[in-house]
């Protein structure tokens with residue numbers, strides 16, 4: 008963890024987390040940007056519900072990316088972690104979902120309607136996964152080898168699929 012040069016605020020978060028969970032080990036990635044603290048599950052994947060639970064259990068929330076500034080903070084955070092420099096595809100859960108009403112996406116963490124228009128091409132498409140599973144939860148995705156448009160943009164996916172995820176503390 009020390010490889011990212013943790014800021015004092017984050018160190019406090021870390022010490023609290025260490026008390027809460029013995030799982031805060033060197034696979035985990037923490038950092039603070041623009042008054043948010045982040046945690047990135049870069050070593051394991053969970054389905055959307057379990058990702059929500061994982062964040063809440065640690066006093067954090069599944070990521071919301073409500074505007075350009077929040078999107079760029081995430082990009083900056085991942086860049087600083089070194090994670091993105093070695094990968095051509097980056098994909099992780101956000102709190103955006105349309106579980107409550109098909110086609111109406113909300114950030115579950117804040118209760119706000121998703122008004123930031125930051126979807127990948129042709130998304131959200133609510134693609135049918137099987138007879139009873141559509142896509143109701145959104146990842147943020149980056150694909151280096153696709154044409155422009157997959158640049159940390161939202162894509163709805165099946166909530167039961169397992170992806171990496173980012174937890175955050177909300178700004179004051």
Ligand SMILES: *[C@@H]1O[C@H](CO)[C@@H](O)[C@H](O)[C@H]1NC(C)=O
Pocket residue numbers: 079082155156158
């Ligand atoms: C992706 O978004 C970032 C941050 O907004 C921007 O700096 C970069 O130029 C974009 N890349 C492409 C290929 O559009």
Ligand SMILES: [Ca+2]
Pocket residue numbers: 105109110133141142143144163
């Ligand atoms: Ca849907």
Ligand SMILES: [Ca+2]
Pocket residue numbers: 130131132133134142162163164
């Ligand atoms: Ca989709």
